[in-house]
Amino acid sequence: MRKVSVALNPEAVIGETDPRLFGAFVEHLGRCVYGGIYEPGHATADAHGFRHDVLELVRELAPTIMRYPGGNFVSGYNWEDGVGPAEKRPRRLDLAWMSTEPNTFGTNEFIDWCRLANIEPMLAVNLGTRGGDAARNLLEYCNHPGGTAWSDLRRAHGWEQAHDVKFWCLGNEMDGPWQMEMKTAEEYGRIAIEAAKMMKWIDPRIELAACGSSGRNMPTFGAWEDTVLQHTFSHVEYISLHTYVNNYADDSAALLASPDLMDGFIEEVVAIADSVAARAHSSKRIMLSFDEWNVWYRTRRNADVRVKPGWPVAPEILEEIYNMQDALAFGGMCISLLNHADRVKTACLAQLVNVIAPIMTETGGPAWRQTIFHPFAQMSNYGRGRVLRAEIDSPTYAANYYDPRGKADLYFPLPAVPYLKMAAVEDPASGAITIFALNRHLEEPMPLDVALRGFGVPVLIEALELRHADLKAVNTKDQPDNVSPAPLAGVTLATDRVQATLAPASWNMIRISR
Structure with missing residues (x-):
């Protein structure tokens, strides 16, 4: 990608x-x-x-x-x-x-x-x-x-x-x-x-x-x-x-x-x-x-x-x-x-x-x-x-979502779905920013580049990813941590910038401070 x-x-x-x-x-x-x-x-x-x-x-x-x-x-x-x-x-x-x-x-x-x-x-x-x-x-x-x-x-x-x-x-x-x-x-x-x-x-x-x-x-x-x-x-x-x-x-x-x-x-x-x-x-x-x-x-x-x-x-x-x-x-x-x-x-x-x-x-x-x-x-x-309002430049894909509820089966066409779905939240007290990022591509990793206008030099607080090789993997009484967050490696920081590679089909959280 x-x-x-x-x-x-x-x-x-x-x-x-x-x-x-x-x-x-x-x-x-x-x-x-x-x-x-x-x-x-x-x-x-x-x-x-x-x-x-x-x-x-x-x-x-x-x-x-x-x-x-x-x-x-x-x-x-x-x-x-x-x-x-x-x-x-x-x-x-x-x-x-x-x-x-x-x-x-x-x-x-x-x-x-x-x-x-x-x-x-x-x-x-x-x-x-x-x-x-x-x-x-x-x-x-x-x-x-x-x-x-x-x-x-x-x-x-x-x-x-x-x-x-x-x-x-x-x-x-x-x-x-x-x-x-x-x-x-x-x-x-x-x-x-x-x-x-x-x-x-x-x-x-x-x-x-x-x-x-x-x-x-x-x-x-x-x-x-x-x-x-x-x-x-x-x-x-x-x-x-x-x-x-x-x-x-x-x-x-x-x-x-x-x-x-x-x-x-x-x-x-x-x-x-x-x-x-x-x-x-x-x-x-x-x-x-x-x-x-x-x-x-x-x-x-x-x-x-x-x-x-x-x-x-x-x-x-x-x-x-x-x-x-x-x-x-x-x-x-x-x-x-x-x-x-x-x-x-x-x-x-x-x-x-x-x-x-x-x-x-x-x-x-x-x-x-x-x-x-x-x-x-x-x-x-x-x-x-x-x-924060994010300006995202991401490739897209088409999907046809099926929902059987109601009197008839319904299909909802989604012609341009960005592979990246993201939100960013700033803590007004500290100025720290948390990025929540979903890579919706099922097979390809996502090189992510986030420009932080006027932020200065970011410091990494924490970076976690939630993913599993098997999309059908579950947690059970005997394996309660089978699917659980793990460190997201490879996050790089520069002035006004955060870069990371998000694994295919992964939920990610990156927290940075000034």
Whole structure:
């Protein structure tokens, strides 16, 4: 491959990353909660039942905000079932995932877990089977200091201080036929604005995200966002986006190209939101909450993953095993989020443990990192700051991405995919720059030349690569470090310049200081 050139100017800035960009997601789905973050009796569990081996990995992963309790689960959830004495909580059939929900873990336990992990909680309210009244009661229970029925109930349950939850989601994927009590855009817009109005009357400090359509290939996409925002524009700060990529076609080049579709999706939603603002003659800008994203095959599409006989508790469903090429596509999605830091202010990797997750556990056994763990941990730990606008000169290739979801199989042609996908983030305090670089060429190394205008003499802090000779290589309980970062050799530095050779099909992180 010919040399790939990049020019970075510290004065050319896309935007500054919001701390909430590095979030994740915990849903009552499979073994995400039970057997994941919560397993009383486990050798590492504390008095609350929280697994500390998982907590250690979560702290290494470094998510900043956590969405809970769903997801599809929230559209049938009665939040009152998950508070109060655990032995008195009802067991319910969960129609989202065809399982039994014991409710031994609920809102207060989640808040306690977030505090222990030093993560901001993000709560979703049920706008499927319930509505604004239940939403405002949950907010009062969580955020009001005391002196009312709901806030005093929280105190009676043992949580004297208010939880002070700042970020709230107004339902989940309400245009999806799989959702309990799906809505039209008009129906959802009306219920969302009424819930938002009452919630902000109780606590005007909160921030709210309205549901976008469930995906870019939904027949409702576009018109849904426009209608919903016309209803909710004055009361919400965010519109949500969800997307997953896959390799059902067994086309590695197309898989690695697929994050570019995420870029287009973001830009389309921004355009719709700004159109609503223009028609309202408003300078307000709706920001984006990308609160579900990942690589997802629905467990390689073998069957209806929701159906397990007998309504089990915490069944082993949606436990994707991620390989090397999944980690590369995932890293490309990380780069897409960083490069839209001006409008994507919140994002949640779906999910955290066991279910389409960077962390896997064995019930009663160990926990380990999946391949996708590593790009996220690097992005979260070192991607905070000013995202620089990169001028990239790279050869391209054509790809035809296949996505079987929806009513018909869909093909998305990508005629000019740069082999280099890259983001650069400057730490404003130190001036250090972190470069995240994905070489999407499956066979050829990439000679990379990065010009740093006005940077001076760079000093190498760290250079790591994530690659494996086998793109299908995975991490397991017995081989937890089979795919893991290793030193990137051969990085050379000169005044205002960084040069490196990136291996074929590799994710790379290069950190430099002045």
